[in-house]
Amino acid sequence: MRLATVWLDGCSGCHMSLLDLDERLLAVAEKADLVYSPLVDNKIFPEDVDITLVEGAVSNEEDLHKIRMVRERTRILVSLGDCAVTANVPGMRNPFLTSEVYDRAYRENVTFDPGIPNQVIPPLLPYSRPVHEIVPVDVFVPGCPPSADVIFYAVSELLEGRIPELSAKTRFGA
Amino acid sequence: MATGALSDFAKPAPPNQDKRWRLVDATMRRLGQHPRGLIETLHTVQEAYGYLDEEALRYVATSLRVPLSRAYGVATFYHFFTLKPAGEHTCVVCMGTACYIKGAPQLLDTVKRDLGVKPGETTSDGKVSVLTARCLGSCGLAPAVVYDREVAGKVTPHGMREHLAQWKTP
C-alpha cells in the first residue's frame, strides 16, 4: 500500500501523535510505503496513493490547491484530527473578516515594522474550512489530536482494506 | 409577609413627568395591573413614544411584576416592537408574496441605492427609516409601500425614487 500524509492548516500535533506510534511505526512500515509526508523527503505528491492522512483545515489558497490535487491522486482520503474534520482552532477566525484577521496578526500585535505581507504567505480564504467541505472525504478521525492508539487502529484497519469504525474510540476534542 | 416588604414593590412612579405615561398607566389599569397585560401595555408605550427604550421596559415590567428578562424577551420576540427610535419618515416596503413577485425586491434595491440603508435601518441624518412588512394585505395593489402611514399601491422604482427625494429635501 502507498501511504501519504499531508499537513494543511494545523499545529502538526496530529503528525506528532502519528510519531507517537513509536515501535508500531515498524508494523505500519511493513505493510505500507510512506510515499509523501512532511516527515519524509519527497517533495512531490505522487500519483496513485492508496491512503492519504490529512492534518489541518483548508485555510488558504495553497491548501485549496494542494487538497484538490491530493484528492485526485488518492484512493482513500482520511481527515485526521479536528482541524481537518471541523476546522477547529483555525476556524476560530471564521466569524471575522480576513482583513480583521490580517490586522490582528500583522499590525495590532506587531511592534517591529507592522504591515501585511504580500509575498510568501499565500492569501487566506474567506473561511477556514473542514476538508470535506472542499473535496469528498472517506474516513474521519476526530480528536485534537487523535491518540496514537486511535491512529494506529485507523491505519491498521485501512491497510487491511477495512473502513474503521471510530466513533467509539474518539470524538471531537478528544 | 410583612407589609413593609410588599410596599417596597408597590407600583413604581413613572420615569418622568411626561404626560404620555398616563396612557400607559391607563392600559395597565384596564388590564388589572396583571403580568398578562404586558404585550398590550408595550403596544401603548410604542404608540405613545414610537419605540420601547430601557426605561419604559423597566417601568412596565416592574409595574406589572414581570421579570425584566421576560419583558425584554417579549419585546424582542415580536417584530412589531422596536427598541430604537424611528426616523422622521418611515418607508415600509411590503414583502408579501404578491408584492415579491411583482417587484418588491427591486424597490428594496432602490431604497438601498438611494438612501444607503437596509431594511430595519435609519439614515444617518435621522430622516428616513426603512422597514419591511410581512404582508400589508394590500395584495391587490402589489407592490405596496407605506410612506408615513399612507399606503401606496403599484409602486414603481421610479415613483419610489421621487417620493424618497421629496423627503430628502428639507
Next chain:
Amino acid sequence: MTPEELEQISESEHEAQGKFAHRVNVCVAAGCLSCQSQSVKDALDKDITRRGWEGRCQTKGVGCMGLCAEGPLVSTDNGTMYKGVTAADAPEILDSVESSPIERLLCPTDVPFFQRQKKIVLENSGIIDAERIEDYIGSLGYGALIKVLTEMTPPEVIQEVVKSGLRGRGGAGYPTGLKWSTVAKAAGPAKFIICNADEGDPGAFMDRSVLESDPHRVLEGMLIAAYAVGASEGFIYVRAEYPLAIKRLRTAIRQAERMGLLGTSICGTRFSFRIDLRLGAGAFVCGEETALIASVEGKRGTPRPRPPYPAQEGLFGEPTLINNVETFANISPIIRNGGDWYAKIGTEKSKGTKVFALAGRVQNTGLVEVPMGVTLREIVFEIGGGIPEGRKFKAVQTGGPSGGCLPAELLDMPVDYESLARAGSIMGSGGMIVMDESSCMVDVAKYFMDFCMTESCGKCVPCRVGTYQMHRLLESITQLEGTPKDVALLTELCDLLKNTSLCGLGQSAPNPVISTMRSFADEYKAHVEERRCPAGVCGNHRNSEEPA
C-alpha cells in the same frame, strides 16, 4: 334586546334607507382607501349638499367589493359599478344615477369575476356600512344569535354546525363542529373563545377584508360559539398591522355592548359574554394555537407540545375554542339557513364556500368567494381573467409559506382540502398567488424559506437551525453557486423538518421547497448543473426595471 326589538331596528333601518331615491356606495376598505376612496366619498357628499340632494341621495361607505386591483370602486343603486374613480368624477356619478351610466368608468359586473362567485361570508361586503350596527341588523344581522338564544339549546347549535360540515378556514381544515363539541364537553370553571385574526400568510387578506367590511358578523359567530360551548369571555387576536380592522372591531364591540348584544344577560337570558381585543405584534408563528394562547397571555409566542390540546387546557389553563375569522363569519348564515343548506354547497368532504385572495400575475386581483370544488383553472382563468401581458401561466401558490406551488398540469384539480393536500399544498387561509413565466420557482422557494426562517420562534432545533440552513442552501443555488450536493442536503432537511419540528410552522416550512422540487425539478437542475436561471431572475445581478 328581544326578537321583536331586533325586528324593529331592522324595519326602521329599511325605512330610513328607503327614504332615499338613490344610493351611491363607496368602498372604504383598506384596498380602496389606499387609492383615496375617502376623498371620492367626501366629494360625493359635498356635491350632494351643493345640489340640495340631502334627502334624495345617500352615500354609504361600504366594505370590500372584491376587485381591489381596479379601486376605488363605487356602485350605485341601479346596479352599476364604477372603477378607478377619482374625486373629480363625483358630479358625473351623481348625474348618472338618474340617467345612463358613465361609459368611461364602467366596471362590467356581468363578467365571470362577479357572476361565478357565491357569497356567504362576503354577503354583506360592499353592501353595508361596517361602522353601523343598524345596517348589519337590517341585513338579518344578529338574527341567528336571537334564534339560538331563544329557540335552541347549546347541543342543538353544535349539532347544526356539525351538520353543516364546516371545517376550520384557518389552514388545517379541522371539523368545526367537532372542535366545538370537544370544548363543550371539557370541564372547567371558565372557558374562552379566541378568534384568530392574526392573518399571517403573506399574500392573504381575506380576514382583513371581512373584519373591515362586516365586523359584526364575526362578533355574532363568536357569540353563538360561546353560547354553544359555554364560554363567557372571548378575545379577538388581531394583527396590529391592520389599524382599520382594529378600529372597526372596537366600534362594533361598543355598539353591540350598547345594544345589549354583548355583555351580561344578553337579550334577557342568563347568557353573558364579553369580547376584548388583543393586538398581535408581528409573529407569524402566533397562528399556531398554542403560540397564539401564549401571546394572548402576554408571553413570547412560542408553541408548546400538544397534548394537552387547547380544547382541554388552553388560555390560562382553561378549555379554549380557537377559530379563525372566516370560520366564525360562516356561523350566522349556517344557523339562519340550517346546516343542511350549507352542506349542499361544495364537495362531499369540503362544504360551503371559501374566500380566496387572488393576487400576483393575474388580471383581476382581489377577493373572491367560490364554492368548494371549483377548479383552479376556473379561479385563475375565468374569475381571475387569466395572465396579463400575454404571458404564460407557470404556477399558482396556495397556503402561503406552509403551502405549495401547483403547476399547470394541476389546473383542473378541484379546490378542496383533500385535493390540495394530495397535490402537496394546503388550502391554508386562502391566499392564492398566481405566477407566470417571469417567476423563478427556486427563487420563490427561497422567498418562502426566508419567511419561515425569519418567523421561526427558535424554540426547537430542527426549525431554528434547519430553516437557516435551507435558506442558505437556496441562497447559494439562486446565486448560481449551488451544487447537486446542495440539492441533496435540501432534500434531507425537508424530511428532517417535516418529521421532527415541534409545531406546524416547522413541519410545513419545507412544503414550498418540496412542491417546487417535485413540479419544477428542471429549474433546480438548470441552476446547479448549468448555473443558469431559466426565468432570468437569479444570479448576482438582479434585473432592475431601470438603470442604476
Next chain:
Amino acid sequence: MNRPAANIKTLKIDGRDVTARPEETILEVARQNNIFIPRLCELKGLSTVGACRLCLVEVKGSNRLLPACVTRVEEGMEVTTSSERLDGYRKAILELLFTERNHICSVCVSNAHCELQSLAQKLGITHVHFPYRYPVVAVDASHERFIVDHNRCILCSRCVRVCEEIEGAHTWDIMGRGIDALVITDLNQPWGSSESCTGCGKCVHVCPTGALSEKGRSVAEMLKRRQFLPYLTLMREDRE
C-alpha cells in the same frame, strides 16, 4: 407508596414489557428501565419543553414521532426508542447544533464533560455534513464568579427554567427569535450588572455545555454538579 393496581399502566419499550404510573412520561419510564433515549433540553427536576427533539420516539399506531419527555404513557403502548430513521434524525439535529454556534471542543472548558459532545460520540457522529454558520457572538465575563459564552450555547433553556422554577429569580430569559435567539440576563445587560441574579450558580451547573461556566477553569476543567436538583425537588415536596 402503595397504589391500586388499576393505576399501573403496562407498555412495551423496545420490545420489553415495562410498567409505569399513568402520570409518567415515556422518557421517565425508559430511564427507570435503563433504556437510553438521548435528550438535551430535558433535565429531571425542571419542567419539560420538548424543544431539542432528540428524544423523539416511534409509537405504534401514531404516524408522527412523539417527544418522549412530554408524552405520557398509555396502556398497551408500543414504543421504539431506536431505529435507523430515529438515529438519522438525531444525528442531523445534533449536527445542526454544532453548525449553529462556534463549538470548538478542543479548547472548551467543558471538553470531556459536555452533553452535546458525548451525545455526538454516542450516536456515532465523526463529522458534520451541514455547513457551519460561524456567527459572531459574545463572551460575557462581567459576573464576578461566572462566565457565559454564547459560542457554546444550544438554547436548551435549562438555565432559564432552573432560575425561574427552582431559584425563583427569573434572571435568565431568551431574547429575539429564530436563529438570532440568545439567552439574556435582565434587560440584556452584562450578567455582572444584573439586579435579579442571586449568584447561586444553579444555571451554570444545569448547563449541558460550556456555555455557562465558573471562572478560573481551563480547558476540560469545568465539571458540573447536578445533585442539588433532585435534592431540592425532593425536599420541597416533603415540606408540603
